[in-house]
Amino acid sequence: MVAASSSGGDEVPADVPIAASAANAACSLKTGEVRKLGCMVCFARQLAQSTFVLCASPAYLNRRGRPGAPEELLAHDGLLPAVSALRRQLTLYRDDPVGSEGPSPRVVHLPLPRAAVSSAHIEFLLAGAITGLGIAGLPSFAASACLRDGRLERVLPQWRGGALTLYAAMPTRRQVPLRTRLFFDFLVQTFGGSDRDPWLDPTVD
Numbered sequence: 001m002v003a004a005s006s007s008g009g010d011e012v013p014a015d016v017p018i019a020a021s022a023a024n025a026a027c028s029l030k031t032g033e034v035r036k037l038g039c040m041v042c043f044a045r046q047l048a049q050s051t052f053v054l055c056a057s058p059a060y061l062n063r064r065g066r067p068g069a070p071e072e073l074l075a076h077d078g079l080l081p082a083v084s085a086l087r088r089q090l091t092l093y094r095d096d097p098v099g100s101e102g103p104s105p106r107v108v109h110l111p112l113p114r115a116a117v118s119s120a121h122i123e124f125l126l127a128g129a130i131t132g133l134g135i136a137g138l139p140s141f142a143a144s145a146c147l148r149d150g151r152l153e154r155v156l157p158q159w160r161g162g163a164l165t166l167y168a169a170m171p172t173r174r175q176v177p178l179r180t181r182l183f184f185d186f187l188v189q190t191f192g193g194s195d196r197d198p199w200l201d202p203t204v205d
Helices: 058-064 070-075 122-130 140-149 178-191
Strands: 011-013 028-031 041-056 077-081 089-094 106-111 114-119 135-139 163-170
Touching (some): 041 058, 041 140, 070 089, 070 106, 114 122, 122 140, 135 140, 163 178
Parallel strands (some): 077 114, 077 135
Antiparallel strands (some): 011 041, 028 163, 041 163, 089 106
């Protein structure tokens, strides 16, 4: 993980190759771990983290019931990402209050629920959850607006999935236009530039 300083940071390897279209762009957004891959490098700054949350439409939960424990997810229809490298299990974390007994976070590993829909596109899984097809695990940046307006409801809100780290990236830091540098600073200020999740953390504006 790389978090550059406000003074400009360092030039770091990118987590994925910069495609021809991205290489011609002044700024692009990336997720994942910043690491070396081939000879492609870019200048990257961490923006925030986005937590995967379980959610479904109120209509689906009224019809099928609201799970009270992670194991009850197995009786529900899942909206799952179609990723070939996906481990065939669901891992959930629970951050118990400080001072409570047992380790924190608690971790549970479950078989994947039956897939009602499988897609590599987050927008498709989001649409399926809104229309009541099942329970989806979505990054908070995709689900937050629907959670606020009531189209979606958190399932097992005390539990969470993993998290994506979001970066702003450029093909190079050399001869960067001032407007691009200002835009970078604006993104970091807006999203926090830390490991916080601004879409779920009420302390982040």
